[in-house]
Amino acid sequence: MRSNDTVNDQPILDAGMQDDETDRDAKVQEPRLWCDDGWTARVIKNQDDDGWAVEMIMDGEDEPALVGPWTMGRDKKNPKPLDASAFYTLVKTATEVLRRHEQQLHALLHKSLKVRTASARLTIKLDIVPDDDNPSATLSACDEAGEQLAQVEVPTSFKLTPDSAAEWIANDFRKPGR
Template structure:
């Protein structure tokens, strides 16, 4: 194989395996059919960030060899998958609702700390000027809605949250 690249110490450029700049692309047999798939794994991760179909070679049996253009596209796609996953997780762990309390805008935020053994959550009320009005611990499965936030504010932000 005559690929001219600036090889890093850990770079590998084989037909079915490329490892370069923190990513590994491995062409694997597709378990669901007779075709091939490619798995993209970032260094330090146990599971691939992306697994997708891979093109057959000219003989219609073997996979097409990896190349730089395909590798770069796969890295870009895998990075996008990771970014979207991180955004989704952040959205699941942090929620905000705006309410009105005595004519003033208040932001009520729910922040969940995931932990397999002891997950926790915090409910915080913040005034429009950025000052913290209240902060209490709540159950990690607390359902923050506009009405629950409004009830909490209307009752003076009690520290004991049953909801």
């Protein structure tokens, strides 16, 4: 830790100020600040009330992955100190939050449905690439063996539904909207 900045009388870690591998691997185990296994837990004053909160930040990230209420200490004024058990429970919870977020994002960007036609059962996929400069979306159809039958570029606003998929198939896989 080599920063003179503090928040709630707690030092602020600046990952950009570390100059060798041993600094990055150093464990910090203080009552309000724990750093280990790629995570930082920091007990902070809850801005919404008189209580305390804990934030979990993954190394290299600017925003916390998890912010939640933190238990008051015995004096009912100061926060309960962090300990190994609480820290690893918080790591597990924050990791799960990130995993669910990634699953939700994947589900938004990669949709798939099965459509039965008179001659086959097809899998229709919509894959969206959310690029700030050039976002794109691809609609594709595969047969039961996984062989691609068609692929077209579509607007990123295209909605894949059973009806839109059936219409695309009925139009011989021509680009929708034409």
